[in-house]
Amino acid sequence: MSHRVLRFSLRMASEKEAALAATPSDSPTIFDKIISKEIPSTVVYEDDKVLAFRDITPQGPVHILLIPKVRDGLTGLSKAEERHIDILGRLLYTAKLVAKQEGLEEGFRIVINDGPQSCQSVYHIHVHLIGGRQMNWPPG
Secondary structure, rough: HHHHHHHHHHHHHHHHHHHHHHOOOOOHHHHHHOOOOOOOOEEEEEEEEEEEOOOOOOOOEEEEEEEEOOOOOOOOOOHHOOHHHHHHHHHHHHHHHHHHHHOOOOEEEOOOOHHHHOOOOOOOOOEEEEEEOOOOOOOO
């Protein structure tokens, strides 16, 4: 097994373990701490509703996380209610803006993990914007 494949396998295993260990709670998440600037991040976009920053474990040349600044019970897509329609649309529209800003004219992928089987490890809804390479299908 090559060194690169082994590193990828170990990273995937640790992400799966983190997701299986994560539980939704009202406590501040790592994303809340990034929003409040308690934890540093490389911000690529910010407005009054959305924060976008580079993922610390990128899955492509470009890997950006987009999060709502206010969680409002929206820990995952399965928890969405009608009152969340505006922020969900805002996250996707902002992903389009950031993709353009990042030069992803040839395409990009949007991912929203929901629950432990999808490897969601932070219970604050977030959109992954991944691009800069050829993606494969099916994912996962």
